[in-house]
Amino acid sequence: xxxxxERETLGVQSDSPAVMxxxxxxxxxxxxxxxxxxxxxxxxxxxxPVLTPRxxxxxxxxxxxxxxxxxxxxxxxxxxxxxxxxxxxxxxxxAGDSCxxxxxxxxxxxxxHTGQLCTCNVQFTVEDDFPDExxxxxxxxxxxxxxxxxxxxxxxxxxxRSTTETGNEDCDPLNTNDDGTSYAPCGLIANSxxxxxxxxxxxxxxxxxxxxxxxxxxxxxxxxxxSDRDVKFQNPDNAGDLCTAPAFTGTVKPPNWxxxxxxxxxxxxxxxxxxxxxxxxxxxxxxxxxxIVWMRTAALPTFRKLYRKLAGSDLTAGTYQAExxxxxxxxxxxxxxxxxxxxxxxxxxxxxxxxxxxxxxGALCIAVGLVFVVLQMKKGxxxxxxxxxxxxxx
Numbered sequence: 001x002x003x004x005x006e007r008e009t010l011g012v013q014s015d016s017p018a019v020m021x022x023x024x025x026x027x028x029x030x031x032x033x034x035x036x037x038x039x040x041x042x043x044x045x046x047x048x049p050v051l052t053p054r055x056x057x058x059x060x061x062x063x064x065x066x067x068x069x070x071x072x073x074x075x076x077x078x079x080x081x082x083x084x085x086x087x088x089x090x091x092x093x094x095a096g097d098s099c100x101x102x103x104x105x106x107x108x109x110x111x112x113h114t115g116q117l118c119t120c121n122v123q124f125t126v127e128d129d130f131p132d133e134x135x136x137x138x139x140x141x142x143x144x145x146x147x148x149x150x151x152x153x154x155x156x157x158x159x160x161r162s163t164t165e166t167g168n169e170d171c172d173p174l175n176t177n178d179d180g181t182s183y184a185p186c187g188l189i190a191n192s193x194x195x196x197x198x199x200x201x202x203x204x205x206x207x208x209x210x211x212x213x214x215x216x217x218x219x220x221x222x223x224x225x226x227s228d229r230d231v232k233f234q235n236p237d238n239a240g241d242l243c244t245a246p247a248f249t250g251t252v253k254p255p256n257w258x259x260x261x262x263x264x265x266x267x268x269x270x271x272x273x274x275x276x277x278x279x280x281x282x283x284x285x286x287x288x289x290x291x292i293v294w295m296r297t298a299a300l301p302t303f304r305k306l307y308r309k310l311a312g313s314d315l316t317a318g319t320y321q322a323e324x325x326x327x328x329x330x331x332x333x334x335x336x337x338x339x340x341x342x343x344x345x346x347x348x349x350x351x352x353x354x355x356x357x358x359x360x361x362g363a364l365c366i367a368v369g370l371v372f373v374v375l376q377m378k379k380g381x382x383x384x385x386x387x388x389x390x391x392x393x394x
Contacts, residue, residue, distance in 0.1 A: 052383055053376045060369035064362045071358025074347065081350035082130055083342040085140070088324055089331070091120035099326035117272060118326045123208050123319065130315040136342050136349075137218065139194060140304040143335040146189075146297040154188035155295065160286055162236040165247040177252055184251035184261055185286065191254040193294050195274040195327045198307060198339050203319040211321055218308035220282040224292035233292050235285045242285050264288035274327060280308050304340055312343070 034040035049055070090100050099118035102110040110116050145151070154174070156167040167175045167186030175186050183190075199215035238245035243262035253260050259268055264275045265284040275281040275290050283289045293305050322339065330337050342349055381388070 050383075053372065053380065057369055057372055057376070060365050060372065064365035064369065067358045067362030067365065069362075071355045071360075071362055073355075074358060075352050075355030077345040077347050078350050078352045078355055081343050081345050082128070083340060083350045084124060084126065085338055085340045086122055086124045086322065087336060087338040088120065088122045088322070088326070089336045089338070091122050091324065091326065093118050093120050100329070100331045103326065103329050104331060120324050120326055122322045122324060123203070124322065125319050126315055126317050129317050130312040130341075131343060132313045133343065135310040135312045135315060136306055136344065137198065137200070137308040137310055138304040138340040138342065139196065139198065139307050140302075140338045140340055141194075141330065141335055142302040143333060144298075144303070144330070145301045146303065147299055147301070151188050152297050154186075155190065156186050157232065159185060160233050160295070161231075162234045162247060162286065165236070165250060174254065177255075182251045183254055184247060185254065189295055189297065190291070191256050193254075193257065193291060194305070195256075195258075196337070197274045197279045197325040197327075199279065199323045200310070200341075201321045201323060202314075203321055206319050208319055208321050215323070216310055216314045218280040218310055220280045220289050220308055222289075223282075223306045223309065224289040225296070228292050228296065229283075229287065229289070233286045233295075235287050248285070261285055264291055272325075274325065307339070310341070315341070 038044050090098050092098050093102075097118075099110075099120050102118050110118055153170050154172075156164070156171055158164045159167050165184070166182040167184075169175060171183070171186035171188075174183055174188060174191050176182050199218070201211040201215050204210045204212070235242060236245040236247040241262075242248070243260065245262070248260065248262045251261075259266075259271060259273045259275075262285050263273060265277065265281050265288040267273070267276045267278060275288055281288060281290050283292070290307075293307075298305070324339075328337065347354075
C-alpha cells in the first residue's frame, strides 16, 4: 500500500487490473529527450578546415594585397584634396597690436562680446587654381574640450525645439540669471558660440598693397546637417516678428552674445553681429546655421567646423588676404585658432590616417607570410607525422 501511495503521489497510475478503471488509456511516458533528428542531436554535417601551410600562407598574402590596394586608394583620395590652413591665433591689427593680447585685457575695452573690436588681416597664397566646384571654409580650434561631460550636457534640446520656453537644470550654471529669468538658449555650449568673422579678399599684387573692394562670395546656407535643421532646432511659432515671440520676450540672451537670440541671422545696424547676413550667416534665431553647427559638439579637443561655402572658380592662383574680426579668446586656455580652405573627395576632407592604417596592416600580413614561408622551407614538417607523437606508457 505504501508503494501504491507513493506512485499515486508521483502521478503514476497502477497497471494493476484492479486499480485501472475500465476503458482508461494506458499511461504515457514523459521524456525530456530531444527528438532523434540530426539538428536536435547535433549531428549535422560540418566542414572542419585543416590549417596547413598550403592554405594559410596564400590567405596571408591575399589579405595583404587587398589591404594594400584599399589603403592606397584611400590615401590617394585623401591626397587629392586641395587644402590650405592659415593660423591667426596671434594676428595683429593695423597698429601692430596682438588681438589676442588686446582681447585678454578688458581694461582696454576689447572684449569678446561688447565694446571695441580688433580686426586683423592675414595674407596667404594659393599656389594652384582650385577646381571649379564648391570649396569649404572651416574654422579650426585646438585644446578646446567640447567633449567634457559637463559641457556636453549643458543644453536643453526641448528648448531648442521650442517645445518649452525655458531650460532645465542641465544648463546650470547658465540656466537662469541672478533675477531668475531663463536664458534662451541656456547652457555653456550656446554661451561659448564661436563669434569670429572671416572674409577673404583677392589681392591685386603679391604684396597685397591693394585688394578687391568686395570679399569673395561666401554662403552659410546648407552648412548644418539637414536632420538638425529640420528636427532638432525649431523657432517658436509666432504670427508677427520672431522677436515678439513669448519664448524670446520672457527670456534673456546668453551673457557672451552681443545680440538677442532672435537677431541671429539678422542685420543689426549699429551693433556688431557676427551672425548677420553681412558675413554670410543664414537662418534666424534657433535655426541659424552657425549656431546649429556649433551646438553639435566635437569628440576631440582639436576640431574644425564648417563656416562657409565658397566657389572654387573664385580661388585661382594668387595672393589673398583674410580680414578677421577677432572676438573669440583662446590664449587663456592655451588654444589656437586657424581657418582652413579645402575641397573634398568621396571620403570627405583630407585625412590620410585610414589609408595609412590599411597599408600598414597589409604590409604586416605580407611580412608575416614571408616569415612563415622561410620557416616552412627551413623547418617544415609533414602533416600527421607520427614521429612527433608521444605515448604515455604509465
